[in-house]
Amino acid sequence: MIQIRFEKPEDIAFIRSVNEQAFDSLAEAKLVDKLRLTCSEYLSLVADDNGSIVGHIMFTPVLVTGVKQKTQGMGLAPMAVLPSRQRQGTGTMLVKYSLQILREKKCPFVIVLGHPDYYPRFGFQPAFRFNIRSQWEGIPDKAFMVLFMDDNAMKNVSGVATFREEFNDPL
Numbered sequence: 001m002i003q004i005r006f007e008k009p010e011d012i013a014f015i016r017s018v019n020e021q022a023f024d025s026l027a028e029a030k031l032v033d034k035l036r037l038t039c040s041e042y043l044s045l046v047a048d049d050n051g052s053i054v055g056h057i058m059f060t061p062v063l064v065t066g067v068k069q070k071t072q073g074m075g076l077a078p079m080a081v082l083p084s085r086q087r088q089g090t091g092t093m094l095v096k097y098s099l100q101i102l103r104e105k106k107c108p109f110v111i112v113l114g115h116p117d118y119y120p121r122f123g124f125q126p127a128f129r130f131n132i133r134s135q136w137e138g139i140p141d142k143a144f145m146v147l148f149m150d151d152n153a154m155k156n157v158s159g160v161a162t163f164r165e166e167f168n169d170p171l
């Protein structure tokens with residue numbers, strides 16, 4: 001049975017392996033290792049199947065900077081499920097569980113740059129609809145998505161969404 005839980009130090013090597021296997025490059029695995037060292041506000045959860053790590057999800061702070069306001073939420077990246085375990089609901093469990101934690105922490109929004117067919121099922125919408133834009137050029141509008149978790153806090157929030165600088169570093 002799969003349990004979604006916070007990562008523990010002994011999971012780190014397995015998390016690296018899940019990311020290495022799920023993505024075509026080693027960049028995401030390296031980014032996770034780096035963020036763990038440099039960012040104090042990350043959320044990192046694993047899907048644990050009877051002691052085996054089969055999936056991982058990470059969130060780090062994102063700032064939306066507008067003319068009059070700066071609002072901090074979280075960015076979902078990266079997320080990975082072992083190739084042999086994909087399309088069996090594990091990713092859905094990881095997303096739903098972690099969004100619940102972030103709601104309880106009063107996180108006002110979550111941003112994701114990802115598959116436009118996957119994230120809308122969790123309530124994500126294209127961020128351009130709210131005049132929230134990516135810091136990066138050339139990102140397709142529909143792949144840059146936001147989920148408002150506190151509509152009140154998000155009133156009049158618009159501007160450029162900036163991920164942590166580790167996301168810009170060559171890895």
Ligand SMILES: CC(C)(COP(=O)(O)OP(=O)(O)OC[C@H]1O[C@@H](n2cnc3c(N)ncnc32)[C@H](O)[C@@H]1OP(=O)(O)O)[C@@H](O)C(=O)NCCC(=O)NCCS
Pocket residue numbers: 022023078079080081082085086087088089090091092093113114115117118
């Ligand atoms: C994306 C990912 C985390 C989803 O995890 P998962 O456990 O396979 O997801 P679930 O089983 O909960 O959901 C499966 C659904 O996701 C969809 N899905 C999976 N990968 C997809 C992709 N690359 N693009 C679009 N949809 C995708 C499937 O079509 C399926 O939809 P359905 O339920 O309508 O059939 C996993 O496929 C993965 O690790 N992919 C490689 C790494 C990656 O791309 N990470 C995300 C970066 S944004």
